[in-house]
Amino acid sequence: LDVDILDYIFQILRPARGLRSLSSTCRGLRTLSMPVLFKSCVVDVSRPITISHFLPSSLWPFVSSLHIVDKCSDIRAMRFQDDLHYTVDPLMCGVLDGAFLKDALREMPRLRSVHVGFIWREDHGLGWSVIDAILSVSQIREFTIRSYLFCPREAPARRVVPLNPSAHLTTFNYARYASRSQLHADVQRAALGVVIGSLRSSLEHLRLPSDLSPISTFRSLSWTRLRELRLDGTYPSNIDAPLLDIISGMPRLRSLALLFALPRDMEKRPLWPPRCTLHFPFPELEELVVSYPDPEDYLYSHLPPSLRRLSFRCCPHHCLHVWEPACCMRWHSPILPASDLLRILSSIKAPVLQHLQLEYVADHADAALLGSIAASFPRLSSLEIHRFRQVDNSNVSIVRTSCPQ
Template identity: 30%
Template sequence: MSAQSPIRALDNDCLERIFVELRPKQGLRSLSLTCRWLRDACSDVLFERCIAYSNALRHPAEAFPPPHLWRHIRVLRMRGCFIWDPEYSDVESISDSTYQAVSDTVGREDILTDVLYAMPRLSTVVVHGVGERGVPWPILKVFLSAPQLSTFVVFGRLFSGETIASKASFSPGAITTFRYVHRNKRVRFTSSPAEKHVVRTVLERLSPTLHVLHLPSDSVPYRKLDRWDWSLLRELQLRGDGRRLLDYGVPLISILSRMPRLRSLSLKLARSGSEPLGAIWPPNSSVKKIPWPELESLIMTWLHPEEQLLRHLPSTLRDLHLRCWPRRYYPEPSFATYRSLRRLGKQRPDWVRKTPSASMVLQAIQSCRPISLQCLDLEYIADSNDIPLLRLVARSYPDLQYLQLCRYRMSEDLAQAPVVGTILYALRRGDIDTVIQESMSDALSPLRNLRALRLFLDFNHLLVDSDEWEGYDFDETDNLAVTAARHFARRASPTLQSIVVLEADERRVDMREFGVVRDPDGEPSVYWTDSYPPKRADASSDSDSLEI
């Protein structure tokens, strides 16, 4: 390339932005082959992400990309188990079914240390596919001790095995993000004593530097959280079975009281027994003022009659999610899935999906202090307060930009569902549930800043079991989603840009995504988002527009 080429006049920030934009469109590789100068200039973007194989750590040439690329790597993904049978040397042929419990980590931590130190730009390590034995303690220490590393993520098991060495030998770097996510949220996660020891040891050392922390509930050292320094923590997510929190017997507001800069709190906790989860902030708590004055996002998956948290939400809150976990509309795993889980030694989940009624959610919203929400997510069973709830939402939060409603039908609605022949006729005409949708859309019409609407309207419960459905093409049920999208678009604010209608049955959950456009007179139309929006200004009656 000529020294006078205009691209050489761009500074490094502009060049990097250009290279980042080219990468998703598969154009960066072609550009890098044009000349040596461009190849060097874009290498930090071209080779910033790589995949390594945990199975071959003893042979870095097989596990990692070529060494001359290491200085460009920023995100390292480790795949495969760290404990393997030496008989299987082919990385690609190794699978969980061929592993034997062979501990062979000695020496590999030294190799891994040398490789990580040869990656000066490395900031993120993501580990997945580790199997049931997880990440060995010596390997985990190497990752967390890398001085340049800021983010460490594990999908699967963190550790399961022998007792770990003394924590005195653990000297972590400046880790700011620690995410430990169990891969299968449908399976009850049980943490071994060794794993709990690992989590407790890691958190005690990392707590002063952490900004983001995600943990499975069963591994959380609840008795220690209020003793450590969490002065920098911004985001906390707990997910899983909430029984251990019940066993502890201390309100969650007290356990999390030493997190003054928390901005995002996600409590995706379910219960697996008859005893309900207690209030996060009960009336008899010693905490008198909310310990998270900067909180911006809150996810709660249960409502307690004595809950005080909603009454003390800070004025900084922008996102509020009162939902279930797991979502009620998700299909239950099949019997065959449970049988395969038992063969793997995993427990069948028995989550109690206690979905609040519209009256309970109405009472919760009424108890909230005035705040300027931008995002609201509600999941409830309809009752006599269904429409009053939506009117309260529109009146209390006029600045809402994103709204998700997961509305499940009352048993009375299902008992009075039309006969199958009537439903078939309604499916073809697209006018089913008109009265309900008119009431809902009218109640939400005062939301003048709404941009995105996401709906689950429990259509599948109208499709009662009958022999008349045999041989029927269920693709026509898309008409229900189309009708709902058109209906809400006509009554929603002109700012509305997208509508998502969720559909669920015993096998799957589907999303029907629609965009909203308006003609010069303000008349709305909806279209599938995987197509181009119709040009209403010049569309003729015989146009090939993809409007629906």
């Protein structure tokens, strides 16, 4: 068998956990299978990272995706005031060394994706030296940060970015649980603004916590390559204009997800308010996800015919407010009744829509809503409905709806 056929076999065996056994049969197969066997590696870091507490250097030439999981004992120091072991600052991670990572990652020629994070909901910060080290590696295309605070002590100066003129990062994901404390939110927001602003010429996919999103950076710059934008978390409170206008400098956007949880003292806001003069800025949009849509929002009557996936949902899902209210005490869930959702769907012209997700409370318009779905979206192939009874727990009839032939 030639090398291409063997590589295809290796790719099939790897998800089924059969490649490890095959690679142990002889030296030749072991050598050929190394790039597939060690394509994705996970490194658990519980003490300061060094050459002896990291991935063996013999594997570096084969790694394409690297996941670094922070398991140091100082993660919970901010909450429990524990003794510190690897840092003098309880807010900052002390086990990840930027200088070591910069040297190590540059010795991984196949490396395309780096993920760093931890699994607890704690206030634990990632310093600029680590972020700088990863972003400056020219072969990386995707960088994901999970759970960390983003440079909470000091934002990098704009003069130190761009970090590496040869770097061409296309995907930047920063996902974090909504924090009660909002520690150093202004510093984190400024740091994010510096970083993503420097990457705007190459970024195609961007995910950020909505409450830390650098709104001024979105508004002032052009994002000519961006295809996907996801903002999730608390509704951003630092905006003084319609959100659709703020992110209008993204003409090639194809996927937009705005998943905002609403604090109890905040009401939902239209993305395109009535009587506001705007132009729909995303002519190539194919996917739209919006939490708590407003029936007065002008956005929905201006969606392009290219739309293929549409989701109107609660954030978090309304079932959590019903079944586990203690977990959602900070938020409220103004879930739409069927009649309001019917108004929105009736204004949408999406002839090629293939997937639709809805979350609503049934009322007198329930049957009309379900009937309109079949009539308005003839190309629909996937439908997901989260349908709730009214608070009085009244019975809701199930209707039979047939799609037109």
